[in-house]
Amino acid sequence: MNTRTSPRPTTGPGTRLSTEDIVRRFVEYFEERGHRRITGSTLLPPPGDPVLFTTSGMHPLTPYLEGRPHPLGRRLVNVQRCLRTTDLEEVGDSTHLTVFRMLGTWSLGDYEGPQSLDWGYGLLTDGFGIDPGLLHATVFGGDERIGPDTASLELWQEHGLPVELTVDDNWWSNGPTGPCGPDSEIFLWTGDTPPESTPTGDDRWVEVWNHVMMRHRRLDDGSLVPLPQRNIDTGLGLERLASSLQGGRSVYDGDFFAPWLRLVPGLWPLDEPSLRLVCDHLRSAMVVIGDGVRPANTGRGYVLRRLVRRLLTVLWRDDSSRELVDLPGELMRHTLVHFRQDMDPDDVRRVLLDEERRFRQLLERGRQVLARPRFRGPLDEEDFHYLHDTHGLPRDLVLSLRQE
Incomplete structure (x- = not known):
């Protein structure tokens, strides 16, 4: 020692x-x-x-x-x-x-x-x-x-x-x-x-x-x-x-996260693990958008979509009325400057808000579909394939909705 x-x-x-x-x-x-x-x-x-x-x-x-x-x-x-x-x-x-x-x-x-x-x-x-x-x-x-x-x-x-x-x-x-x-x-x-x-x-x-x-x-x-x-x-x-x-004491304690940890807790009260995930995924999504990627169902766009929907799932766990429109512009400007990206923060916000709207719509549709008698019991692989191919509900989202 x-x-x-x-x-x-x-x-x-x-x-x-x-x-x-x-x-x-x-x-x-x-x-x-x-x-x-x-x-x-x-x-x-x-x-x-x-x-x-x-x-x-x-x-x-x-x-x-x-x-x-x-x-x-x-x-x-x-x-x-x-x-x-x-x-x-x-x-x-x-x-x-x-x-x-x-x-x-x-x-x-x-x-x-x-x-x-x-x-x-x-x-x-x-x-x-x-x-x-x-x-x-x-x-x-x-x-x-x-x-x-x-x-x-x-x-x-x-x-x-x-x-x-x-x-x-x-x-x-x-x-x-x-x-x-x-x-x-x-x-x-x-x-x-x-x-x-x-x-x-x-x-x-x-x-x-x-x-x-x-x-x-x-x-x-x-x-x-x-x-x-x-x-x-x-x-x-x-x-x-x-x-x-x-x-x-952690990678979140550096000056690059300082405005996030100063502003986000007052906007959305979260426990520490949830706060870290929301800040990381939002920040990462902004950088991905800043490099020209847009949400999609495959490839790079799906990674971006997964980041946004993952953070929204955590954000809405305690309060489904929380919205990304409340996110301070300072955080977008700080992130784009830190990563040397030349993009209008308002354009980044529009992409995030559009994906938020799509996810809310998907969640509502998913709840309605899963309420059908066919899906009230245990789900098998055929059910998961049907829900994905017919209704656009990926497995992780289905499992999350079933836990509500």
């Missing part, structure tokens, strides 16, 4: 970095080390990418990670907005958001992992003022195909950081096929006690920065072949880091 007695990160006496200060310091730090800033893309991935939304900064860079020369060179840095539907069920806890900004750096066949980790350690400790005693690293321990990542292990040992070796938790891939490789993750202690245990043994260790040694490509048969070049791909969650540096 680490016996340090200062469990909260600090950026120095009297210093409180804003989210934008953190972005600026991050980008300048790597520009000083030869990286060129590239413009972060929207939430929409490039043509041909199988994912619905950009989930990490590497998506727009895939051709360059696979060997194509990048016009700005071999060292890159950017700030990328991301959306992860895989985390929807986790939203409301202390670390997960649906939409967030990712700080990223890349070496396209230039420097190796130890250099990336050394720079990362320097930025966190000297640049952001984090006590090294609050950090813990994890490293790929090796399996039957790839040996342990001894270079990363030795780097962390030189810095005196505790290290945990894992296998699955420290192997990064972008799906069942494609670029992959071992990674080393940096964790920050967020507990009220001195640091203890390890990242896999205590969830008070929160991952803040992942450094991927992207050296391999996994083929359809599961085999690994070398990539044309050995890359480094790193990602650091901006909101997660900012909330910690600002003394927050």
